[in-house]
Amino acid sequence: MVQIDEVDCATCPDFTCRLGFRDLGPDNCPMKGDFPTPQELFGDREDLLATARSAAIIEGKGYRKWTRSREIIELAQRLGVSKVGLAACKTMKLEMGIYAGWLEDSGFEVVRGRDSVTDGQCGPREQATFLNSAETGLNVVMGMCVGHDSLFMHTSRALVTPLVSQDSFLRHNPVAALHTSRTYFDGPLHHAHKQAYASPVVEPGTLQEAAKDPFGPAADRLEQLADQVVQDGDGRWCRVEELLEFAGRAGAQTLGLIFCSGFREEAKVLNRLLGINGFKVHSIQCKAGAVPKEEMGMLDSQKVRPGNKEMMCNPLAQAVVLNRIGPDLNILLGQCAGHDAGSIATTEAFAVSLAVKDRVLAHNTVVELYRGALLDRASA
Numbered sequence: 263m264v265q266i267d268e269v270d271c272a273t274c275p276d277f278t279c280r281l282g283f284r285d286l287g288p289d290n291c292p293m294k295g296d297f298p299t300p301q302e303l304f305g306d307r308e309d310l311l312a313t314a315r316s317a318a319i320i321e322g323k324g325y326r327k328w329t330r331s332r333e334i335i336e337l338a339q340r341l342g343v344s345k346v347g348l349a350a351c352k353t354m355k356l357e358m359g360i361y362a363g364w365l366e367d368s369g370f371e372v373v374r375g376r377d378s379v380t381d382g383q384c385g386p387r388e389q390a391t392f393l394n395s396a397e398t399g400l401n402v403v404m405g406m407c408v409g410h411d412s413l414f415m416h417t418s419r420a421l422v423t424p425l426v427s428q429d430s431f432l433r434h435n436p437v438a439a440l441h442t443s444r445t446y447f448d449g450p451l452h453h454a455h456k457q458a459y460a461s462p463v464v465e466p467g468t469l470q471e472a473a474k475d476p477f478g479p480a481a482d483r484l485e486q487l488a489d490q491v492v493q494d495g496d497g498r499w500c501r502v503e504e505l506l507e508f509a510g511r512a513g514a515q516t517l518g519l520i521f522c523s524g525f526r527e528e529a530k531v532l533n534r535l536l537g538i539n540g541f542k543v544h545s546i547q548c549k550a551g552a553v554p555k556e557e558m559g560m561l562d563s564q565k566v567r568p569g570n571k572e573m574m575c576n577p578l579a580q581a582v583v584l585n586r587i588g589p590d591l592n593i594l595l596g597q598c599a600g601h602d603a604g605s606i607a608t609t610e611a612f613a614v615s616l617a618v619k620d621r622v623l624a625h626n627t628v629v630e631l632y633r634g635a636l637l638d639r640a641s642a
Contacts, residue, residue: 269583272519272526272533272545279549280523282573292550292583300553303578309341310578310604313421315558316340317600318574322564330620330627331361333599334402334423335368343399349375349389349414351428352382354405360631361404361425373398375414386410386485387476390417400603403615405434405628408504409488409512412591412612417476421603424594424615426628429501435626436501437596437617440531450503451535458510459540463487469512469590473612484612487511502532505614506539509591518589519545520580520605522619525596532595532616544587548597551579577604585610596625 269292271277278286284293304311320328320336328336338346346365350358355376362372373396375389386406390413393401401420403411405428415422429436439447464483471480491499491507499507509517517536521529529545536543552573555565565572577597581604584592592611594602596619606613620627 268587269544269546269550270533271547271550272521272529272543274547277523277526277547277549279547279552280573281571282552282554292546292579297551298579298582300551300558300574300576300578303551303576303582307607309421310607312341313337313600314575314577314604315560317598317603318555318558318560319564320600321598322560322566325566326621329622329630330425330599330618331364331630334400334425335365335370337423337600338365338370338400339368341400343370345371345373345396345398347373347375347393347396347398347401347418347420348404349386349393349401349406349418350404351384351406351410352376352379353430354426354428357426357628357631358404361402375401384410384489386414387417387481390414390419394419407488407492408501408508408614409484409491411615413472413476413481413485413488415606415615416473416612422606423599423603424618426631427501427615427618430497431495431500433626434628437528437625439500439502440528440535440617443531443535447500447502450500451506452538455503455506455510456539458507461510462513463511464513466513469514469612473610484512501616502535505593505616506536508614509541510539512591514541514590516542516544516587516589518584518587518592518609518611519543519595520548520577520584520592520597520609520613521545521595522548522575522597522601524619524621525617528617529595532593544584544589546580546583548575548577548580548601549573550583551576575601577601578608581605581608581610 378392379385398420401422403424405426468480555574558574592613594615
């Protein structure tokens, strides 16, 4: 593999990797040169390979038909998981309870991470430790603050996939801020948070130290910082704004952006916003390092469009490329359920889930949970 010092998939003009063309991208395309094969990337991690393959099969079978909550249930079933962990912010108990009921109706044993903390705490590391001790097979993040989700995902032993990215201002639909970044959120996203980058409040290297020791003093400071960002926002900041504040105050200078090719327009917007706010961004999309789905053991009938050439997403490649570059903090944007788990398990830096993909609900994953609550109330 050629040495890549920076990668910028968000501004790529053609995304030729979606069709498997390795040599037609720009000079800094990670596909150029001797890119590791999926076999080299996955190595002996059969769990990650099975997860990536299952995510691709679910994509083909449920494309624009299944909501995110359904996809996660399908993923757990395909992986043979019997015990699912739920981790949530203190404000998400209603949503967690609804989804726990759906999981139990589907035959899973559900372990609630919030059972390990008091009502006034978020306790992301405590929740992860509790779920680790319960030996859950898959953990689902159901709305955690920016930074708290990083600590949880980095501490969890089981694979992690987000269902809800908490956004109190936009009712947990954070991608809406990207869609209106030139109108309603022009001021907040372009101007209001530049001071965060210029005024870090923790010592240099805190993010790196915390990633190496998620129970050490550096991680303690980051958890406190995440709490402070939420308090200062006081429900007036959307999740993108909270990300800008957390990354800036934590002293991050370089950010990794891991995104789905279906989110390439949103990735362009986010890439621009992060740059305007003082960050250097390295962005990589899901088809980097991709190979034909047949080479990964998939049938033609399992594709989104049978009869056509389709490349399988390579979430490990996204993480590995960024590991070699070394950003201070990674951002997850719209990966498939299961593909995000591979990136989370492989990335060396902390990762923040900014927005969760839902092709049915325009990425507003929580809508289905609220609808379920209304139906339960109506039938009571």
